[in-house]
Amino acid sequence: MDGKRTIDPSCRDRPPVAIDIISQLDIFGIILYSVLTFMAVVSMVVYIEECWYIYRKVPSHKKSAIIWVNGAAPVIATMSCLGMWIPRATMFTDMTSACYFAIVVFKFLVLMIEEVGGDEAFLRRAGKNKLRISTGPCCCCCPCLPHVNITRRSLFLLKLGSFQFAVLKIVFTILSIILWTNDNFDIADMAITGAAIWINPGVGVLTIIALWPVAIMFMHLRITLRSLKIIPKYAMYQLVLVLSQLQSAIINILAMNGTIACTPPYSSQARGYMMSQQLLILEMFIITLVTRLLYRRQYDPLPDDENDDEHTKIVLSADKSDIA
Structure with missing residues (x-):
């Protein structure tokens, strides 16, 4: 034996087309694809009803923000379902999900402010307090950073920090598609001459910058909005972020390195994408149901804060304990 291994040609091919997937499904595959498709459809139906x-x-004044935030999991589940059935469209379905979530990041910040009553009500309530900026994902390791006064300017900067991601993510996505049509963009091409190695880190930096204002606002309003279940809502928002971005990135890196084995008709990379899509459908289906329970309530105005001084002491004492 010469020790050489024969590699199936399909392991080097492009992802299969939809008709090839359908024709090669066995009983288990038919059941799996049917159940996952059903989950994606139910997620979208639940979202439409919501x-x-x-x-x-x-x-x-709350409708737009709540609808956008509620749509994160159903939209990602739907795009993942399309990517599962049409593997060659995975890049576009992932880009669509990422663009939608970029808008959700900004809308969640707006939602927290609107739950208080809007910009004016927030400034009136929080004018005596200060914002703690030593929080993740940028400055959680810098507890010595000074607290910032809450003014119209600081509120504008917080909104701008998240809004830039919603805009620039779409711009970079359009640019990536244009470069892809000219064979200059390939997700798997990590060469220094490729466009992906420059665009993806830039988007990563924009993501971190956008998440920071949301975390700052949450840390400030988590006590005020506790009765509105803001903590589990924020947890669901963070969970969607981790699963749709970090989990998918890890699986895709493993696939590109060949850690995930090739299984004809799927190459290693295509199989990694398929696994990522299938996991996301299941996860987003569960998150959709949980999110519906959290947002399905009577939206009465938030009671006036009669104990501003006491609330200020609670926030400051919590900040001091965190620093200690």
Whole structure:
């Protein structure tokens, strides 16, 4: 024996087309794909029903933010389902999900402010307090950073920090598609001359910058909005972020390194994408149901804060204990 191994040609091919997947499904594959497709459809149906409820029951100034935030999991599940059935469209479905979530990051910040009553109500309530900026994902290791006064300018900068991601993510996505049509962009091409090695780190930096204002606002309002279940809502938002971005990135890196084995008709990379899509459908289905329970409530105005001084002491004491 010469020790050489024969590599199946399909392990080097492009991902299969949809008709090839359908024709090669066995009984287990048919059941798996049917169940996952059913989950994605149910997620979208639940979301549409929730949008109808929000449209009828929620005050107008909160509708947009709540609808956008609620749509994160169903949209990702739907895009993942399309990517599962049409593997060659995975790049576009992932980009669509990422662009949508970039908007959700900004909308979640807006949602927290609107739950307080809007910009004016937030400034009136929080004018006596200060923002703690030594929080993740940028400055959690810098507890010595000074607290920042809450003013219109600081509120504008917080919004701008998240809004830039919603805009620039779409810009970079359009640029990536344009470069892809000219064979200059390939997700798997990590060469220094490739476009992906420059665009992806840039998007990563923008993501961190955008998440920082949301974390700052959450740390400030987590006590005020505790009765509105802001902590589990924030947890669901963070979970969608981790699963749709970090989990997918880890699986894709393993696939590109060949850690995930090739299984014809899927190459190693295509199989990694398929596994990522299938996991996301299941995870986003569960998150959709949990999110519906969190947001399905009577949207009464937040009571006036009669104990501003006491609330200030609670926030400051919590900050001091965190620093200690």
